[in-house]
Structure formats: C-alpha cells, structure tokens
Amino acid sequence: MVKRALIFVAVLSIALADLSIDARHAAAAEDGVAIIVNKANPTADLTLADAKKIFMGDKSTWPNGKRITVLMLAQGQPERAVVLRVIYKMSEADYGKYFLQAAFTGKVSAPPKDVASPAVVKGEVGANPGAVGYVKASEADDSVKIVLKIS
Numbered sequence: 001m002v003k004r005a006l007i008f009v010a011v012l013s014i015a016l017a018d019l020s021i022d023a024r025h026a027a028a029a030e031d032g033v034a035i036i037v038n039k040a041n042p043t044a045d046l047t048l049a050d051a052k053k054i055f056m057g058d059k060s061t062w063p064n065g066k067r068i069t070v071l072m073l074a075q076g077q078p079e080r081a082v083v084l085r086v087i088y089k090m091s092e093a094d095y096g097k098y099f100l101q102a103a104f105t106g107k108v109s110a111p112p113k114d115v116a117s118p119a120v121v122k123g124e125v126g127a128n129p130g131a132v133g134y135v136k137a138s139e140a141d142d143s144v145k146i147v148l149k150i151s
Contacts, residue, residue: 032137033082035148036122038129041066046148048087054132055087057099057108062130070112071121071133079118083134086150 035051037043042064046054053059060068073080075092084090090098099111115121121133126143140146 032149032151033079033086033134034137034140034146035132035134035150036125036140036144037132037147038125038127039143039145040129041145041147043147048148048150051087051148051150055083055112057102057111060109066130069124069128069131071115071124071131072112073118073121073134074114074116077118079134079136082150 035046041062043062050059054068055070057070062068072083084092084095088095088098099108102108103111115124115133118135118139121135122139122141122144125131125133132147137146137149
C-alpha cells in the first residue's frame with residue numbers, strides 16, 4: 001500500500017511539473033515574444049522573413065555594417081520554443097543539427113549565443129549595437145527596441 005502511494009505521488013508530481021511547463025509555454029505564446037535590438041540599431045522593424053534570415057545566419061550584418069550577434073535563451077525557456085516554432089520552424093534537435101552542420105560547412109561563422117535568462121538577453125542587447133534577441137513582449141522595456149512581435 002505504501003509503495004502504491006509513493007508511486008502515485010511520484011506520478012502526480014511529474015504531471016504537475018508538466019502542467020507548470022505547459023502553463024509557462026502558453027503564457028509566452030499568449031503574451032507574445034518580442035524580437036529586440038539595441039536602441040542605436042537603425043532597423044525600425046523586421047519582417048518574419050528578415051528575422052528568419054538573421055536567426056538562421058543567412059544575414060550577418062545590419063544595414064549600418066554592424067555584425068549581427070544572435071542571442072538565444074537556453075533550452076527549456078518558453079520564449080525559445082516560440083522562436084523555434086515560428087522563426088526557425090524547427091524542433092530543438094533540428095536546430096542543433098542545423099547549426100552543427102552550418103558551422104562545419106562554413107555557412108555560419110558562429111551559431112547563436114545561448115544565454116541564461118531574459119534579463120541577460122536585454123542586458124546584452126542593450127550593450128551590443130549588433131545584437132538581436134528576444135523576450136516576452138511584456139518584458140521588453142525602453143532599454144531595447146522591439147522590431148517584431150511573434151506568438
């Protein structure tokens with residue numbers, strides 16, 4: 001009887017953890033994700049096609065000549081799941097394979113830089129005129145410029 005109770009508790013805690021992750025992903029999708037750049041970047045807005053070229057490494061410089069640095073939140077972040085689905089149209093595994101092959105063949109000089117949190121994304125975008133990243137739309141503030149919203 002105790003063994004069954006422990007198994008039930010373990011299964012229940014796993015289910016609750018999955019619900020929590022699903023709720024975070026739903027919140028990111030509902031709130032929307034803002035693609036952000038440095039305020040000094042002359043780009044006012046991006047189309048989804050432009051964003052894809054930048055994030056895939058097909059475009060490496062901004063119109064002002066600054067080198068583009070793409071920042072990606074770490075795996076498991078709900079905003080990353082939205083970007084993978086909407087911009088890359090890839091799974092996490094396909095994303096990893098794509099950049100491994102692209103780096104090996106020389107298609108990209110460097111894959112996107114993984115960062116730990118939205119606060120780090122905003123900080124690095126705010127400090128680097130060539131950086132592009134993303135945060136929940138509600139987390140974007142006047143330290144960065146929103147160039148595209150996706151959900």
